Amino acid sequence: MKPTDNNDIEYFHKVVDCQYACPAHTPVPEYIRLIAAGRYDDAYMINWESNVFPGILGRTCDRPCEPACRRGRVEEEPVAICRLKRVAADNKEDIKKHMPQGPFPDNGQRIALIGGGPASLTVARDLAPLGYEIHLYDEWKKGGGMMRTQIPSFRLPESVLDEEVNYVLDLGIHTHFNTYVSSMKEVLADGYDAVFVGTGAPRGRDLSKIPGRKEGDANIHIGIEWLESVAFEHTDSIGKKVIVLGGGNTAMDCCRTSRRLGGEEVTVIVRSPFKDMKASDWEIVDAQREGIPIRNNMPPKEFVVKDGKLVGVLFGKVRAEYDDNGRRSLIPTGEPDEFVEADDVIIAIGQDNSFPWIERDLGITFGKWDLPVLDKTTFQSTLPRVFFGGDAAFGPENIITAVAQGHQAAISIHLFCQGMDLMERPDPFVQMTSMKMGIHEWMYDSGIAMDKRFQVPHVQNDKALSDIRVEVELGFEPPVGFKEAMRCLNCDVQTVFEKDLCIECDACVDICPTSCITFTTNGTEEDLRTRLMAPATDLTQDLYVSDLLPTHRVMVKDENVCLHCGLCAERCPTSAWDMKQFFYGVTKASEVCQLVLE
Numbered sequence: 220m221k222p223t224d225n226n227d228i229e230y231f232h233k234v235v236d237c238q239y240a241c242p243a244h245t246p247v248p249e250y251i252r253l254i255a256a257g258r259y260d261d262a263y264m265i266n267w268e269s270n271v272f273p274g275i276l277g278r279t280c281d282r283p284c285e286p287a288c289r290r291g292r293v294e295e296e297p298v299a300i301c302r303l304k305r306v307a308a309d310n311k312e313d314i315k316k317h318m319p320q321g322p323f324p325d326n327g328q329r330i331a332l333i334g335g336g337p338a339s340l341t342v343a344r345d346l347a348p349l350g351y352e353i354h355l356y357d358e359w360k361k362g363g364g365m366m367r368t369q370i371p372s373f374r375l376p377e378s379v380l381d382e383e384v385n386y387v388l389d390l391g392i393h394t395h396f397n398t399y400v401s402s403m404k405e406v407l408a409d410g411y412d413a414v415f416v417g418t419g420a421p422r423g424r425d426l427s428k429i430p431g432r433k434e435g436d437a438n439i440h441i442g443i444e445w446l447e448s449v450a451f452e453h454t455d456s457i458g459k460k461v462i463v464l465g466g467g468n469t470a471m472d473c474c475r476t477s478r479r480l481g482g483e484e485v486t487v488i489v490r491s492p493f494k495d496m497k498a499s500d501w502e503i504v505d506a507q508r509e510g511i512p513i514r515n516n517m518p519p520k521e522f523v524v525k526d527g528k529l530v531g532v533l534f535g536k537v538r539a540e541y542d543d544n545g546r547r548s549l550i551p552t553g554e555p556d557e558f559v560e561a562d563d564v565i566i567a568i569g570q571d572n573s574f575p576w577i578e579r580d581l582g583i584t585f586g587k588w589d590l591p592v593l594d595k596t597t598f599q600s601t602l603p604r605v606f607f608g609g610d611a612a613f614g615p616e617n618i619i620t621a622v623a624q625g626h627q628a629a630i631s632i633h634l635f636c637q638g639m640d641l642m643e644r645p646d647p648f649v650q651m652t653s654m655k656m657g658i659h660e661w662m663y664d665s666g667i668a669m670d671k672r673f674q675v676p677h678v679q680n681d682k683a684l685s686d687i688r689v690e691v692e693l694g695f696e697p698p699v700g701f702k703e704a705m706r707c708l709n710c711d712v713q714t715v716f717e718k719d720l721c722i723e724c725d726a727c728v729d730i731c732p733t734s735c736i737t738f739t740t741n742g743t744e745e746d747l748r749t750r751l752m753a754p755a756t757d758l759t760q761d762l763y764v765s766d767l768l769p770t771h772r773v774m775v776k777d778e779n780v781c782l783h784c785g786l787c788a789e790r791c792p793t794s795a796w797d798m799k800q801f802f803y804g805v806t807k808a809s810e811v812c813q814l815v816l817e
């Protein structure tokens with residue numbers, strides 16, 4: 220194998236698995252260390268720079284970082300990264316003084332943002348300090364988009380949402396709430412230098428072809444529309460017997476909301492097997508904790524209506540079969556159909572994009588699923604001054620993905636407005652700093668905490684189900700947050716090897732608790748993986764390989780099982796090993812500005 224290039228930005232980035240998995244590449248271990256030190260303001264601002272909504276995401280994020288967490292490879296549960304983000308948000312003090320302070324010098328250019336969700340707010344946050352006049356349009360009375368209309372208040376209190384949305388709006392954003400944009404042509408005619416579309420995926424899928432759908436319409440609801448109606452207090456009750464169709468996160472929100480609005484027998488019914496449900500594991504657990512049963516392998520066949528009123532749903536019975544490529548087929552079992560009584564049915568089977576307000580003669584090309592044709596790097600449409608992001612770009616995802624796309628779209632908009640090449644994007648900010656304080660002392664807690672993952676307390680069901688505004692999850696108190704933070708393995712503190720200092724004494728091999736270091740003759744990667752102290756079987760994780768040593772051996776470290784404990788560096792008599800913090804910050808539009816100045 221060729222020697223590992225210590226100057227390769229992405230090599231060490233990939234080793235920080237949690238940050239690498241996060242769409243916004245939030246520096247997770249860095250803010251967790253700050254939480255452990257009680258520096259909540261600093262931890263919050265590290266998050267705010269990357270993901271813009273620490274308090275919101277600390278409650279609602281889909282948590283792609285946690286399955287990637289290295290702690291999950293040595294025990295059952297990863298670090299509670301999402302819940303720790305909330306610890307910083309809940310315990311911060313006045314952090315506005317750390318944020319950009321307006322008014323900002325006007326650069327003479329105007330940007331329109333259509334939709335007030337996380338993608339648009341991220342674009343506004345990044346571009347306002349650069350002097351752009353930002354105009355945000357949204358059909359609702361407040362900003363937040365789907366965070367406000369589709370996430371119930373028992374999961375995300377309105378006070379938290381308002382606070383973090385207003386941090387952005389207070390940068391001098393011109394807001395046009397209660398304004399439905401009905402024509403892109405009219406927006407373009409207003410002379411904006413660029414337009415960003417962040418309208419989400421606002422159309423819920425229906426089951427219009429199932430018999431009885433039209434006749435039972437008064438008591439059959441589309442999930443996201445129903446949640447919007449609840450959020451804006453147009454709906455405050457539901458029948459006693461409720462069926463929720465669908466297995467995603469929206470279905471979990473609908474069933475839990477139904478329990479709070481009068482549903483006594485609320486059942487989630489899914490056509491697929493339990494293991495194929497798209498809802499996050501913790502969302503399913505929260506629904507089950509509230510006494511909501513989930514039934515699987517039951518596709519709806521008919522909405523049963525008697526005397527003009529919905530009385531229930533008739534379901535078939537299926538089993539799943541998978542081919543060699545993992546494609547699923549649902550095969551009828553031959554069992555009798557089952558009728559389930561219901562006063563109301565909520566359909567939560569997915570969402571689609573909808574752009575009826577964008578005229579098709581403007582030069583904006585649409586492709587499959589009525590999605591805009593975009594450059595996947597720049598988010599620019601086929602009409603150069605129009606950009607998309609969030610669910611409006613490539614279909615339904617999640618908040619953190621919308622934020623990540625908003626950052627990149629902001630860079631593109633800034634480059635476009637400055638007449639620069641949109642593909643000439645600055646590299647991320649990267650820094651490597653030695654963590655040495657003394658011979659055997661480090662500027663981080665290198666010891667491995669033995670605690671198992673701590674459980675977040677919840678409000679008792681009787682109280683939680685009595686008021687839709689009662690937040691169910693209470694979050695970690697600071698002492699427990701500290702203990703959970705100490706479970707982090709500091710994956711951003713890299714073991715960096717200097718082969719010219721190595722005397723090949725093998726002391727690091729002897730002391731390594733996971734046998735991740737091997738000195739051996741070189742070979743192909745496939746060969747090396749079988750000849751290490753412990754076979755390196757996870758092909759997604761890299762091998763760290765040195766150049767040839769005097770004995771014509773190479774040092775090979777399996778990144779998959781390294782605990783970043785620093786014992787190799789402590790034991791090494793020549794300091795051939797060092798522990799260096801690798802800080803990776805995703806490029807923002809402000810870095811483009813610095814590039815122009817340079």
